Amino acid sequence: NPGTAHYVHQGEWVDFLPIVSLADVVQLIDDMKPIEEPLDSEHLPVVAAQINARCKRLSKQVVAWNWTDLAGDPLPQPHHRPEVLLDLNNDELLWLIVQAQTSESGSDQKNG
Numbered sequence: 001n002p003g004t005a006h007y008v009h010q011g012e013w014v015d016f017l018p019i020v021s022l023a024d025v026v027q028l029i030d031d032m033k034p035i036e037e038p039l040d041s042e043h044l045p046v047v048a049a050q051i052n053a054r055c056k057r058l059s060k061q062v063v064a065w066n067w068t069d070l071a072g073d074p075l076p077q078p079h080h081r082p083e084v085l086l087d088l089n090n091d092e093l094l095w096l097i098v099q100a101q102t103s104e105s106g107s108d109q110k111n112g
Helices: 022-032 044-061 082-086 090-102
Strands: 012-016 062-065 107-110
Touching (some): 022 090, 044 062, 044 090
């Protein structure tokens, strides 16, 4: 329902490897740049490559989770499996990116 808060991952957790490489920082800076090119057949492969690179790096930092899909079924473990991260929605992926860059304890929990 529009306007209704849904806490998809309430009570679920994500464990992060708390090490951020310089390549991760550079990638994060690139991720935050606005896309200025038109999203046409010439530029879409570049954007797709950037997303794939981000998911590959992120899959090294997300060690384990107990996330489930909208039906309540467990999602596959994402460690070293960027294709699992590519199946997430934009909000979930953005949350992971931010947490991976800011997690100091190596462990965090998403509560909606």
